[in-house]
Amino acid sequence: MHLFELAIELGERSADMAEAAESLGFEGITPTSELTPEQVQAFRARYAKAAPPPPAGSAYQPPSSWGPPPGTGAPAPAPSGSGRSLGVGQILLIVAALAGVAALFGYMMSNSGPDARQEQQLAASAEEHEAEIAADNAAAATSSPDDPRDLARFCSAVQSLYDFSQAQVLQLDQDDLEGTRKIVVAGFEGWKQDLAVVKETGPPSFDDDLVAYEQNRRPYYEIWLSSEDLDVIARNMQGFDPGPGAQPWHDLQTMLFERC
Numbered sequence: 001m002h003l004f005e006l007a008i009e010l011g012e013r014s015a016d017m018a019e020a021a022e023s024l025g026f027e028g029i030t031p032t033s034e035l036t037p038e039q040v041q042a043f044r045a046r047y048a049k050a051a052p053p054p055p056a057g058s059a060y061q062p063p064s065s066w067g068p069p070p071g072t073g074a075p076a077p078a079p080s081g082s083g084r085s086l087g088v089g090q091i092l093l094i095v096a097a098l099a100g101v102a103a104l105f106g107y108m109m110s111n112s113g114p115d116a117r118q119e120q121q122l123a124a125s126a127e128e129h130e131a132e133i134a135a136d137n138a139a140a141a142t143s144s145p146d147d148p149r150d151l152a153r154f155c156s157a158v159q160s161l162y163d164f165s166q167a168q169v170l171q172l173d174q175d176d177l178e179g180t181r182k183i184v185v186a187g188f189e190g191w192k193q194d195l196a197v198v199k200e201t202g203p204p205s206f207d208d209d210l211v212a213y214e215q216n217r218r219p220y221y222e223i224w225l226s227s228e229d230l231d232v233i234a235r236n237m238q239g240f241d242p243g244p245g246a247q248p249w250h251d252l253q254t255m256l257f258e259r260c
């Protein structure tokens with residue numbers, strides 16, 4: 001089994017799995033590498049899905065002998081009217097205590113002010129934020145229209161497009177139309193997502209070429225998706241015209257190998 005096939009099965013990017021190979025003790029692994037059974041098992045264990053959370057209602061419940069939790073029991077009975085009322089002296093003491101609390105609160109409010117240290121921290125944070133904005137604006141002003149807007153995301157998405165394309169090439173080289181169709185069916189949605197990322201993060205000067213590339217590749221993939229009859233697919237492929245989309249794909253591969 002090749003790495004890209006296992007990646008499709010696990011729903012992962014083959015480029016990410018190739019990068020993780022070194023942490024598993026495997027060297028020289030690429031998306032098109034053929035894996036040993038031991039390597040397949042190691043990757044499956046690495047990318048195993050987490051167990052689902054316990055069903056609702058399965059939280060721990062204390063024994064009923066412990067009684068209701070605090071605050072949920074029956075309300076305490078109101079005191080009967082037979083108790084003695086407060087005397088005049090006790091009422092005067094309570095009033096004096098409340099007046100003292102009010103005076104203390106007023107003193108605290110009148111003497112409280114902004115914390116100088118907090119103000120300094122806020123001012124420093126604002127200055128750092130303004131510096132970051134200025135740096136971003138300067139970088140945007142000096143960047144070339146031939147530079148990707150986000151190099152890391154752009155390279156990751158183009159690598160994924162390349163892996164998807166190479167997986168099909170390997171099957172077509174063996175005249176395996178059924179295998180090619182399975183790869184297209186499994187990876188078409190991922191292709192659309194990766195292409196959207198390339199459009200978002202690629203060089204501004206390449207926007208029109210990406211439109212041409214999509215207009216070329218989408219009908220090509222739709223031929224594979226339109227029928228399960230391989231003879232029908234083969235006949236439809238005979239009339240397929242690559243058009244102007246072949247050159248942008250070549251340029252994408254060039255940027256992948258030169259810039260990423």
